[in-house]
Amino acid sequence: MNTPSRSRTRLLIVSVGSLVGQNILDSLEYEEWNRRDRVHIIGTNSIASSPNNFRCDECYQVPTTGHIDYPKVMAQVLRSTQPDLILSARDADTAALWRLLDSNPALPGAIPYGNLETIIGALDKGKSAAFCKAHGLPFADTLVLQHSDDIDKLHAFASQVGYPMVAKPIEGFASKGVYFVRDAQEAEYFAQRRDYLFQEYLGPGDALQDYFERLDGPKPLFAEVPEVNHHTCHIPIAPDGRIGEIFVLHNHHHFGAVTRMQRAARPDLEELARRFAQAFIADGGAGALSVQFREDRNGNNKAQEMNLRTTGSTFARLMMGQDELGFLLNEWLPEHDFPRFSRSEPAYDLVVSKSLYSYSTWQDSVETLEQTGHWKAAAQPT
Structure with missing residues (x-):
């Protein structure tokens, strides 16, 4: 050849x-x-x-x-x-x-992408929770049942975090297969699914009441969960452990998809994201790390998901000033001298995600x- x-x-x-x-x-x-x-x-x-x-x-x-x-x-x-x-x-x-x-x-x-341990730590939501617990990082309270008959553990967890909870695939992406769990009967249904785990719902649970009532009546053709938005911190990590610019996005959802992304000045989240990056680096992680944050019912920021790859906001962030792709190519292939995008002032701090x-x-x-x-x-x- x-x-x-x-x-x-x-x-x-x-x-x-x-x-x-x-x-x-x-x-x-x-x-x-x-x-x-x-x-x-x-x-x-x-x-x-x-x-x-x-x-x-x-x-x-x-x-x-x-x-x-x-x-x-x-x-x-x-x-x-x-x-x-x-x-x-x-x-x-x-x-x-x-x-x-x-x-x-x-x-x-x-x-x-660093190493397999950190890759799996981001992919498996149960391992994400264990990783954060081991490093003292705030993550949504999570329960992975070892046996489907551990109903007592499930009910104790529900008493701790309150309804509604969330049931999600242990290995999932893009909110696919994620369900609200509103009561013990629904919780026991998902307890039979070995590929699912339970998480506290991060956000104002009382805001969901009207949404739940609409679903219990005549079924709408389309339904949108109210007040679903989150902040995502994007943290590029070089192979030698150097941390690049931390970029915070406020993501607004519309019918399950992020359609509005706005750069946010959040020093508190930047510092929290740096702690996450340092924990990944300590375990050998590198690459394009992103961490999604929402406030729990007490107003405390907790992570609900982590990714160790480029994301669906990579291009939006390029227009706002963060060249994630240029970072990866230059750090892993420095001999290629790949052009990095930069401008003195970002042209945008808000992108509405509509394809042109x-x-x-x-x-x-x-x-x-x-x-x-x-x-x-x-x-x-x-």
């Missing part, structure tokens, strides 16, 4: 069809600081019809992360494409990639990817 040309940095984006993949691509194509011609982008995705696939220079259709063939297929992609840096768009990808590269040291590609672009593709491109597992842009130098 011929060795690919090194004229451009070879960047592999795993699950490129996701919102996070879109944010990485948008950050490279940002018109005020276009760096797209500096990278050869390889994408992988399990869904062939995603428009993001065809914004890459080449894309591979691969099995879902949990599929038995995923490690073998991904290893073949790595050998064929020889990436310099690998970015994952989902937490499950991050853990799967680390395991693959750790068990196959000859495979090419660096991943900016329409990405589509030709049906024959989708069919090529589905039938051969590989699509490559025409007349693209590598």
